[in-house]
Amino acid sequence: MAIIIPNNEEVIVCFRRHWFVYFISAFPSILVVIVFVSIIFIAEETLSSQISNFRTVAVFIISAVVLFEWSILFIKWVNYALDIWIVTKTRIFDIEQHALFFRDVSEFRLDRIQDITVEVNGVIPTFLDFGDVHVQTAGKSRDFIFRQVPDPYGTRDKIAKEVDRALKETNNPIKL
């Protein structure tokens, strides 16, 4: 955790978005490869009479498309993997990777959390068990939304438990 979190922070839990979110963003790339291969197979009969060694050319073009789409898939995966929420003993780190060069990092103290709300909206989120967790903090600071996290009710319970512990420690500090 040395890269993002200060060394003195003890990490309780990390969570990312649900895998389905990545699958939906990756689906067009998979579809492009399938459609491209299908078109080449369908056009083979016509084109093989016009292009010498058509099969070789087809394999070359399919390889190029696969490489290109794999690069797109990997970029999307990096964006997915770096989009993360980390709960430590004292605070929550909200790291949103919108795109490769668009990153938003914020943190807030657990003892400032006032309200945690779960929102599961739609058929697929209900069946696959993912949704948004809204965290409202005290004061004028903005609310935080953990979008499309897996097991949102469990996530809310974990955060609530840590908030209770943080509040107890704030109200009854250990005297040395």
Next chain:
Amino acid sequence: MIEPQIDIGIPIFSSYTHFFEGLTVDTIHWALAIIFMLAFVSFMATFIITAYHLRKYSITKLYAIKAEVLYLMVAFPPIVVMVSILVNY
């Protein structure tokens, strides 16, 4: 079977069944070389940019290295296939 005729207005492409008749082996070779160059440049650019982000921002360095190795392992076979075709065409 009736051959479909679709005139798109360009003389050598008067029908899609004759779309590629004007292409010589040299032309195809050059086209493949350009496609390879574009694919390889996009591969290298992706690798450099994602490696930078993963090394800088991922939660552990091991996680970043595993992801980079996976990317290279999957990207390697298409590159080898393309180079071997380009050399032998």
